[in-house]
Amino acid sequence: MIIRAETETAPEQAALAALVTRAFATAQVASGTEAEVLARLRESGALSLSLVAEEAGQLVGQIAASPATIGGAEGWACLGPLSVVPEAQGRGIGSALMRAALAQLAARGAAGAVLVGEPAYYGRFGFVADPAVVLAGVPARYVLVRPLAGPTPAGALVCAPALMP
Numbered sequence: 001m002i003i004r005a006e007t008e009t010a011p012e013q014a015a016l017a018a019l020v021t022r023a024f025a026t027a028q029v030a031s032g033t034e035a036e037v038l039a040r041l042r043e044s045g046a047l048s049l050s051l052v053a054e055e056a057g058q059l060v061g062q063i064a065a066s067p068a069t070i071g072g073a074e075g076w077a078c079l080g081p082l083s084v085v086p087e088a089q090g091r092g093i094g095s096a097l098m099r100a101a102l103a104q105l106a107a108r109g110a111a112g113a114v115l116v117g118e119p120a121y122y123g124r125f126g127f128v129a130d131p132a133v134v135l136a137g138v139p140a141r142y143v144l145v146r147p148l149a150g151p152t153p154a155g156a157l158v159c160a161p162a163l164m165p
């Protein structure tokens with residue numbers, strides 16, 4: 001399995017849309033619009049990081065990141081969607097994508113990463129719920145923060161419009 005940046009080709013982007021749709025068809029929590037969210041991030045220029053996992057020439061996973069602010073402070077990245085095709089789940093691919101994304105964000109000097117997700121899963125990557133970080137309409141226990149450089153500011157989390165509830 002290799003992890004690399006997505007390429008800007010129409011076939012790869014179509015394959016990624018199908019991958020995201022298939023992954024979220026199995027998810028406990030899904031809106032059914034995750035592939036559309038990914039496309040909107042890309043089209044609006046907000047897709048600051050898109051890593052894909054490839055096995056024997058097949059795309060099996062993908063993670064996206066886009067710029068975010070907390071309390072007006074810049075330098076944060078919102079992670080998601082994170083997708084692994086059903087037949088490849090439970091083999092460490094999602095974890096490898098997450099670790100690679102965090103390493104790339106750290107290398108770029110990002111302040112940290114944020115996401116809305118299940119604390120039981122994302123805690124293993126250092127994400128914690130921070131009650132000082134507020135996303136309107138989302139329960140505080142699912143608003144998770146992973147600082148990479150320095151303390152976490154307090155205030156409203158603002159992600160790309162494609163991701164906002």
Ligand SMILES: CC(C)(COP(=O)(O)OP(=O)(O)OC[C@H]1O[C@@H](n2cnc3c(N)ncnc32)[C@H](O)[C@@H]1OP(=O)(O)O)[C@@H](O)C(=O)NCCC(=O)NCCS
Binds near residue numbers: 026080084092120121
């Ligand atoms: C969530 C997802 C990306 C994980 O990828 P993966 O390659 O299957 O994950 P890994 O193999 O790296 O890790 C599997 C571990 O995560 C756990 N896990 C997976 N999804 C979980 C969830 N929603 N809540 C809690 N734990 C979860 C598994 O139980 C397993 O735990 P273990 O290592 O203690 O046995 C993948 O299952 C997926 O695409 N799901 C559908 C889409 C989705 O829900 N995305 C996340 C929301 S943005």
